[in-house]
Amino acid sequence: MIGYKTLAVPGPTNMPFEIRQAMDVALEDHRAPDFPEFTKPLLEDVKSIFRTTEGRVFLFPGSGTGGWEAAITNCLSPADTVLTSSFGQFSGLWVEMCSRFRLNVLNYDLDWGEGVPLDLYRRRLEADKHHEIKAVLGCHNETATGVTSDIAGIREILDDLGHPALLFVDGVSSIGSIEFCMDAWGVDVAVAGSQKGFMMPTGMTLIGVSQKAMAACEKALHSSCYFDFRDMAKANDQGYFPYTPPATLMRGLRASIDMMHREGLDNVHARHKHLAEGVRAATRAWGLGNCARRSTLYSDTVTAVVVEPGFDANRIIQAAYHNYGVSLGAGLGKVAGKVFRIGHLGWLNEPMVLQALGGVELAMRDCGVNFTAGSGVGAAIEHYTDRREPLSLAAE
Amino acid sequence: MIGYKTLAVPGPTNMPFEIRQAMDVALEDHRAPDFPEFTKPLLEDVKSIFRTTEGRVFLFPGSGTGGWEAAITNCLSPADTVLTSSFGQFSGLWVEMCSRFRLNVLNYDLDWGEGVPLDLYRRRLEADKHHEIKAVLGCHNETATGVTSDIAGIREILDDLGHPALLFVDGVSSIGSIEFCMDAWGVDVAVAGSQKGFMMPTGMTLIGVSQKAMAACEKALHSSCYFDFRDMAKANDQGYFPYTPPATLMRGLRASIDMMHREGLDNVHARHKHLAEGVRAATRAWGLGNCARRSTLYSDTVTAVVVEPGFDANRIIQAAYHNYGVSLGAGLGKVAGKVFRIGHLGWLNEPMVLQALGGVELAMRDCGVNFTAGSGVGAAIEHYTDRREPLSLAAE
Amino acid sequence: MIGYKTLAVPGPTNMPFEIRQAMDVALEDHRAPDFPEFTKPLLEDVKSIFRTTEGRVFLFPGSGTGGWEAAITNCLSPADTVLTSSFGQFSGLWVEMCSRFRLNVLNYDLDWGEGVPLDLYRRRLEADKHHEIKAVLGCHNETATGVTSDIAGIREILDDLGHPALLFVDGVSSIGSIEFCMDAWGVDVAVAGSQKGFMMPTGMTLIGVSQKAMAACEKALHSSCYFDFRDMAKANDQGYFPYTPPATLMRGLRASIDMMHREGLDNVHARHKHLAEGVRAATRAWGLGNCARRSTLYSDTVTAVVVEPGFDANRIIQAAYHNYGVSLGAGLGKVAGKVFRIGHLGWLNEPMVLQALGGVELAMRDCGVNFTAGSGVGAAIEHYTDRREPLSLAAE
Amino acid sequence: MIGYKTLAVPGPTNMPFEIRQAMDVALEDHRAPDFPEFTKPLLEDVKSIFRTTEGRVFLFPGSGTGGWEAAITNCLSPADTVLTSSFGQFSGLWVEMCSRFRLNVLNYDLDWGEGVPLDLYRRRLEADKHHEIKAVLGCHNETATGVTSDIAGIREILDDLGHPALLFVDGVSSIGSIEFCMDAWGVDVAVAGSQKGFMMPTGMTLIGVSQKAMAACEKALHSSCYFDFRDMAKANDQGYFPYTPPATLMRGLRASIDMMHREGLDNVHARHKHLAEGVRAATRAWGLGNCARRSTLYSDTVTAVVVEPGFDANRIIQAAYHNYGVSLGAGLGKVAGKVFRIGHLGWLNEPMVLQALGGVELAMRDCGVNFTAGSGVGAAIEHYTDRREPLSLAAE
Secondary structure (H helix, E strand, O other): OOOOOEEEOOOOOOOOHHHHHHHOOOOOOOOOOOHHHHHHHHHHHHHHHHOOOOOEEEEEEOOHHHHHHHHHHHHOOOOOEEEEEEOOHHHHHHHHHHHHOOOEEEEEEOOEOEOOOHHHHHHHHHHOOOOOEEEEEEEOEEOOOOEEOOHHHHHHHHHHHOOOOEEEEEOOOOOOOOOOOOOOOOOOEEEEEOOOOOOOOOOEEEEEEOHHHHHHHHHOOOOOOOOOHHHHHHHHOOOOOOOOOOHHHHHHHHHHHHHHHHHOHHHHHHHHHHHHHHHHHHHHHHOOEEOOOOHHHEOOOEEEEEOOOOOOHHHHHHHHHHHHOEEEEEOOHHHOOOEEEEEOOOOOOHHHHHHHHHHHHHHHHHOOOOOOOOHHHHHHHHHHHOOOOOOHHHHO | OOOOOEEEOOOOOOOOHHHHHHHOOOOOOOOOOOHHHHHHHHHHHHHHHHOOOOOEEEEEEOOHHHHHHHHHHHHOOOOOEEEEEEOOHHHHHHHHHHHHOOOEEEEEEOOEOEOOOHHHHHHHHHHOOOOOEEEEEEEOEEOOOOEEOOHHHHHHHHHHHOOOOEEEEEOOOOOOOOOOOOOOOOOOEEEEEOOOOOOOOOOEEEEEEOHHHHHHHHHOOOOOOOOOHHHHHHHHOOOOOOOOOOHHHHHHHHHHHHHHHHHOHHHHHHHHHHHHHHHHHHHHHHOOEEOOOOHHHEOOOEEEEEOOOOOOHHHHHHHHHHHHOEEEEEOOHHHOOOEEEEEOOOOOOHHHHHHHHHHHHHHHHHOOOOOOOOHHHHHHHHHHHOOOOOOHHHHO | OOOOOEEEOOOOOOOOHHHHHHHOOOOOOOOOOOHHHHHHHHHHHHHHHHOOOOOEEEEEEOOHHHHHHHHHHHHOOOOOEEEEEEOOHHHHHHHHHHHHOOOEEEEEEOOEOEOOOHHHHHHHHHHOOOOOEEEEEEEOEEOOOOEEOOHHHHHHHHHHHOOOOEEEEEOOOOEOOEOOOOOOOOOOEEEEEOOOOOOOOOOEEEEEEOHHHHHHHHHOOOOOOOOOHHHHHHHHOOOOOOOOOOHHHHHHHHHHHHHHHHHOHHHHHHHHHHHHHHHHHHHHHOOOEEOOOOHHHEOOOEEEEEOOOOOOHHHHHHHHHHHHOEEEEEOOHHHOOOEEEEEOOOOOOHHHHHHHHHHHHHHHHHOOOOOOOOHHHHHHHHHHHOOOOOOHHHHO | OOOOOEEEOOOOOOOOHHHHHHHOOOOOOOOOOOHHHHHHHHHHHHHHHHOOOOOEEEEEEOOHHHHHHHHHHHHOOOOOEEEEEEOOHHHHHHHHHHHHOOOEEEEEEOOEOEOOOHHHHHHHHHHOOOOOEEEEEEEOEEOOOOEEOOHHHHHHHHHHHOOOOEEEEEOOOOEOOEOOOOOOOOOOEEEEEOOOOOOOOOOEEEEEEOHHHHHHHHHOOOOOOOOOHHHHHHHHHOOOOOOOOOHHHHHHHHHHHHHHHHHOHHHHHHHHHHHHHHHHHHHHHOOOEEOOOOHHHEOOOEEEEEOOOOOOHHHHHHHHHHHHOEEEEEOOHHHOOOEEEEEOOOOOOHHHHHHHHHHHHHHHHHOOOOOOOOHHHHHHHHHHHOOOOOOHHHHO
């Protein structure tokens, strides 16, 4: 392949040089006397990205799937009841995992493009007078459809009803990019991944755990040692780990957090929104649809673009990849062939988004899609320049 | 710290530039159309390091602990009986994990410095007429004491007795460094880690799984989705993964395997033996002991050096680290304060070993240990030069 | 700065990961016994990029300016007559250097936007019956105005007239990107730089030298030891250098040559033409001019875009840089404020060009330039997709 | 080659990760509006390493040889008289260069192992009543023989005599490692190289220039444009360069200076002395000689070890390199075959020196040299541990 690839999937993302360099080091002894001087501030500072001071954040070698499993195996026991909803590939997989762990799953299976059904959740929780429901699951950002759900809304329901269920949130493609307030929203287990908003390589899951969730571990019949929160907490308190930690990724995380702090987390979120709106303007200019049903559901980290009925979206993805080295996200499961996805998260600015949109236009032209060349890119450019002050670079 | 650190722990190891560079790349789309062109040969070639053609090797974001858990959760069910032995920190932790997963554990708790007790295993298996024992565990290389056990011997017993138990082996600090023959020894689950003989960063566990072990998955009551062998096998067959794989580490693994192939796996093993013997010569010259009870148990990847009774070995470790940037392994558990450990595995040649031994001598002098400066280094030099042809560089 | 910078200057260029990695190594002993095993093939293979088999190529720590100086100090003596032309910043500086070295300079000072004046050169050489002119200078690609001159044409004149003058060519921003045939064109000294078509960091000048030029060294009154061709040739013949060579850059050059060979030098040139035409289509769509006077002069590595009279082009450059991290080339000397330059050379594909063009559009919008957003990008997209098969990625 | 190479030549040196990472970046536009924000503090701070506040330091793509040439071509004119001394390969080459530039050279050709002959210099300068001598040359650290000369002593003579000659110093293998005081010693041109005490790759020469030397440029008949101090000064004053600068190396220099400041320049010098003494202790323990004639001449950056008469030192160098990957410096010129050189400068601590010494011992054993294995390493260890507090790591 000649020239750089254009990485426009919703994770992994474009990795900043600063993070790449931070990890480009000799391996280190994770039992060294001064290792805690590195790990303790890291474990403290990562909490700011989850916006928690009450809870703690654990770092496991793993993926988001590991984070889902950690939530279940630490806090629940077989046959426990959970309230869930599925409206996309990833929300659906977590629900399926609940079944495999032999939980009693109360699931709302919704159209893809929908989000967490607050009304249905409220009704079901209201009906749960005996508090059989031990945990409520919410997918904050469904990566397959580009839908962001209202997690604060779930908390409001639980609080209104005085329901003690734990709140588990999949924040893999939201935390670090979209506003996420673990404490304010009363999230008990929040699952994140290194390769999304944290702009790092794959291989680490970051799990925010509230004190309430830690307490729940005491009663749960654990079925994992690897993901055991209590083992991890005990070792972390000394600045160490119960087994070999992903030290190289942790060096990257240090850089990632420092970068987010420097930009300011609010600015990070605002930048994602700003860039996402350009992508949505392009989509409209192309005359194509957004898989998310309503504008209130639009995700600021990924847009699933719906192609014309009958047209196979995978042709665009193939053309983009093979002809121009542009990686777009494919439609998964129920929307396979119906959408292509543009990831717009992480270490990104306006020209980088224009590169991705330009790549889409090249591919659509190669596939004979009917649109005006430059129209999508132009719409994004108009959006980006209609503001008084350019956003992204002013931030640092 | 001025100058390079001297990394003389038994993993992580010194990382070759070739591996570091292979991982120093942009992040990549693990769902790209051509990703299988990378993964399929990788998954095939990694088998050669385990010396298996019949089995397969899975790559999980994780640590050796994750590998232990994967063996248990995939192939066994609660209350299954396992035959185990503990004679060091790591063999002991795996046995403890068996208990936490509510297995029925038949354990031989031996003095630290011993290895897998073949005679006791034979007797116990002989007595198991009804084949209650579902799995036999063996720690190939106990990293805490520098003891290598006879895994082929376990296989011989099982075969002699026609016992159908699965054979699980912890090869974390042996595979890639010390001879390991998964097929020839009939190993059913072999656990390795990226940060030892594979010379890579921490964060990936490599698990060799026999067809017999894959079949056992069908009957076992799984308690993990994350480590599920069958999900992984199904996706791997297409060149993909059931969830986000550690792609960056996999790029490093490609380089690691290529390097081992270029050197020749037999040469890799011979080099480790050659270098280890120099360390043992140094230890003798210092007048200190080896934690391994008998020379047949001496490990070629790590030596646990026993200090004089009453002397705190941790003083040497602290002096080495703080005064000279030399990382030695501490004594763990029962041998804490009694030994310091010198790792001698991975990307290593004679001058690198001399650097570590020199570092030990500096630290011992600072601690007032009574020995002749240069004696240990000199003994190693004599050993290394008593051969006709120098080994390590001739190999490539 | 958030996100990657967009590097759209005519050198340095976007550096491929392969080259970056090749240089990301430990320092090495350039007097090592096996150093010639690396240098000899390198010095041989680099000749292919200059398309010479008769001449040789020297590598100096230096810049293009050093290359100009090397040509003068090795092959000429004070008071020697040279025939030159200046039509831009860089052609002009070389001429100025000739004066500083006390040469007798016959210079044609042309409008910026013009190229080497073949007719004038012919007339002057024809008149030089006594062959006073010792060297003819030609700037192959004037980086300041985006003009490519006809070097083969100069050779034709010299041959027609049987004139023995040496032919010196500044190929800094052409060699490796635009067709350059040292032997076929009878070039005696050809100057290139590491940071243009070779896609490497700044710091090395590569100088192609014909046998005729080597012979000329014998008679010239040298005024440099550092740039001495004969010292270099003598040491190079043994695979070594007369003083410390830029070994790290040479590792990068190895990778650079390998990459160009893999793509095929003809393909490299065709790709540059293809991408350049997209940029020119965009320029036309914006309603702006090209600093080069005629389409036959258009450079395939850089386009100097002429803005509306009275508008300060530097405003666009400042907005692009400060608001979007896009580096454009400024107008130099006589065209300062009248043009901005888009570099399109090196490790580049279509989406990367679209990123640069998109960046220009963002900046022009911020400056109130009157054009339709997306029009330039769209024109380039149309150009890139009007061909049957996409070019750049098919090449490897 | 298996394992890291041991780089024990007197430059290039072991490169710190911090410097390597600082240079492992995207290429950058050296005409960017904010480039001076980087270059101005850099050009200011580098002066501290030369210990000058009155003078300035120029950075050229080049080598030490380029630095020598810059001194001559900027400050002198053909036929000017210079007072010089040669007592090794590098002092000799600079003298030879003076001749090639047609200077009138008054040279003292001394035995190799001697240093700058202060008495002879005094006598000659005293005799120079008419101040015909325009410049006095001194090689601060002769890399070929491991001899450090007394530059302050030259200044004292010049001051005593009120002689106005410029003082040119070759500090290539001293500046950044051994005490060097440009202002206090009244040095007018001080030449350094990136690949020695600055711990960087080859390719940049750093030249300290006094105001007196700058003034001398005005009267000199320059014969270089490339190395022109006045062009450079003029551009540097704006934060720019007269031609493409080695920006990547400059990023490395930023890190290098920061590291030296953090350690403290006095500590850097003390560390070099401390480490060098260990090497000299080893040499004595082996029963071998030091090429430097007197202990007052011993260099703290390189030791030229004299082997037994009749024994070919190159055999040790070859064995070290081919059998163990240890790069030692060869004897050059008059001492070829009589010495091997151990470089001990740059990013170095005690265990790294022991690695090099261990490597020498391995090679000497392979060559049948008669000595006790471990004796040299042991002597160094004794030296390093006889101090109350270990030096190198305490510094940071």
